[in-house]
Amino acid sequence: MEIRLKGWDRKIIVDTGITFAELLEKNFPHLLEKVVAVKVDGQLKDLTAMVEDEGEVELVEYSNEEGKEVYWHTSSHIMAQAVIELFPQSQLAIGPAIKEGYYYDIDLPRRLVPEDLPIIEEKMREIIERDLPIKRMQMRRKEAIELFRERRQNYKIELLQEMEEDPVTLYQQGDFIDLCKGPHLPSTGRVREFKLLSLAGAYWRGDESRAMLQRIYGISFETKDELEEFLHLKEEAERRDHRRLGKELDLFSFHEEAGAGVVLYHPKGAILRRIIERYLEEEHLKRGYQMVITPHLYRGDLWRLSGHMDYYKENMFTFEKENAEYVVKPMNCPGHLLIYKTKPRSYRDLPLKFFELGTVYRYERSGVLHGLLRVRGFTQDDAHIFCAREQLREQVYECLEFAFSALKDFGFSDFQVNLSTRPERYVGSDEIWEEATEELAQALKDHAVDYTVDPGEGVFYGPKIDVKLKDAIGRLWQGPTIQADFNLPERFDITYAGKDNRPHRPVMIHRVVLAGIERFLGILIEHYGGALPLWLSPVQVVIVPIADRHVECARHLNATFLSRGWRSEVDDENQTLNMKIRRAQLQKIPFAVIIGDKEVQEGTISVRTRSGEDLRNLEKDEFITRMEKKIQQRSFDEDW
C-alpha cells in the first residue's frame, strides 16, 4: 500500500494492517515521540488507528493547535482518572481541551480545596508512569448506557441519551473508560509536564438551574521549559494586573461604601483619563464629529420608545419620583436621537455624526464585576452616525480607519476583527440585513483587514464589527465595535429629506473607538505594565534635588517645565538620593532629573530614565527639545 505524507515528496510503501504508530516506528522512528495524532483527509485520527488506503496523511505534533488539543484532552482524561481513583463515587460530566489547557467538570462527594490539587497531581503522575495504553472502542449506544449505568456515571448517561450517534466512541485507559470522540495520545505516558491550575464551580451544561459541579483546570506541555514559560507568563500577567497597579500608582480605587463596580479616580488617574479624553475630543472634531452632551437621567418613557424598557430592563437602574419612572441612562443613543429630531434634516446634513463622552450606568450581576474591566458605571467614547444607506460602507470604512489609528497612537498594533451576522431574533427585512452585512464586509475589505465571520452573532438590530486588540503579552481584549442599526431610526421615526424632497429613513451607526474608557484604561495599564508612554504618564518628570541647597534650583526648573504644560514634580523630601530614585522608578515616572552641586554650577542637568539609563551633563535646552518632541509624537519608545 502506498501512503502519501503531507510535506514529503516521496511516497511510502507500507504493509496493510499496520497502525500509524507502527508506520512511524518503521519509517520515522525519531518522530514517534513527537507526533500526537494524524490527520487523514482533514480528519484527526489516533496513532493507534489502522492505516488505510486513503488520502494524504498529515503528522500532527504538539506544536500544532490541533496537536495541543489532543494532548490536553488526554491530560484531562488522566486528571479525571486520578480523581476517580481518589474519590470513587465521583461522577464525571465533561472534560474538554480549551484554548489554554483543559478542564474536567466533576460531581464530587466533597468540596475540593486547593490543597487537593497536589494530591490529584501526584495520582496523575502515577497514572502517567503506568503508561497505560489508550484504546479506542466503539459500541452500541444502548450498551454504552448500560456500561455507564454500572459505573454510576449519570451525566454520561444523560449525554448518551441525547446523542444521535450510534454506535458511539469510548476511550479506555486501564480501568478508566470515558465517552469521547477523541482522538487521544496512544498512552498515558505521553503526557510529560502538567500542572493543575485552579478550582471553580461550573453548572452542568452551563445551565444555572442545574447542578453545580466542580471544575478543575489544568495545563500540560511536552517539556519543562514550556511549562515554566507558561507559569512565568502567568506571573507576568499578575505583575501587570491593573488592580494592583492602580493601587500602587495611586490611580483609582473602589469602595465598599460606594458600592461595587463604580470607580473613584485619584488625581493621577483623573489626569490620565483626561489626557485620553482630550485626545478623543480632538480626534473626533478633526474628523467632522460634533460634540453633544446629554443627561444622565431620563423619564422612563424615552426608554419605552427606544425599546430598552422591554429588552434591557434587567440592566437598567430605574427609580420613581412624583409618580414618574426614571432611568439612569445605560446608553447614549436615545439622547442623540432626540437631538436629531429637533429639526428637519436634509440629505445635505448627512452623514451627521454626534459624539459624546457619555457616562452610562448598567446593572451588572455582582459576580461579573472585575476591576476596571467590568464595571457598572463607565464612560464611552460614543458616537452615532446618521447616514443614508448608500453612505454606510464609506462611514464604516472611516470608523475603522479612526479606530485603528487611535489604537496605534496608544501603542496597539495587533488586532483581530470579527464580523457578526444576523442572529435568530432580529428586526428589519432580510434584504436590508444582507445589504448592510455586505457593506460592512466591503468596508473591511477596502481596509484590507483580515476578519472572521461570526454567523448569527450580530445584535438583533443590525450586523456589527468587533475589533479585539492584542496586548504586550499576547492577550486579546475587546476594543472598538461598529454596529449598524435599522431599529432605532424606525422607532424614533427619524427621517431626512432626500434630493427627491421626500422623507427617507437614515441608517444609524453606533460606534465606539476605545469603547469604555474605564476598560480601556485597564487594558492600557496592563499593556504597559503601568509604565505608560511619556505623553500619557500622570507624572512625566520628577526633579530630584540631592541636598536641601539644591531645592531652590529644582523648584525653578520645575516652574519652567510646568509652564510648558508638562506634568512635573519636585521630590524635595528629606531623603537620600537613592531613595528618591527608587521612588521614581517604582512610580514608573519616565524621567528623573537630578540636581546637585555640579548641575547648579554648570547649569546642566542629569537625567535618570525609567529604563535605567543615566545621562549626565545634559543641556537643559536639549532635554526640553527632546521631551517636547517625544510628547508631541506620542512616542512610546523607552530609549532616550
Added chain:
RNA sequence: GCCGACGUAGCUCAGUAGGUAGAGCAGCGCACUCGUAAUGCGCAGGUCAGGAGUUCGAGUCUCCUCGUCGGCUCCA
C-alpha cells in the same frame, strides 16, 4: 445571581487548641545633607468589613448582609 475562597493598621501579611491583637513598608518627629533602586533612631496608628448569635469569654465557632478574588452564567 450561582459555586468556592477570602476580608486583621494607609499597603503587604502573621495571629498557635476561642483567653480581649503583631511585623515590615508607608505616615509623623528628630538627627543625617547624601551623586543614580531602601540612612538611622523614636513615635503614633486597629470597635479584627458590618450586624446578630453561641460562650464566663469570639479576630478565631454559627447565621445574615456588604465587598473582594477565581470560575459559571450573563454581556445591546
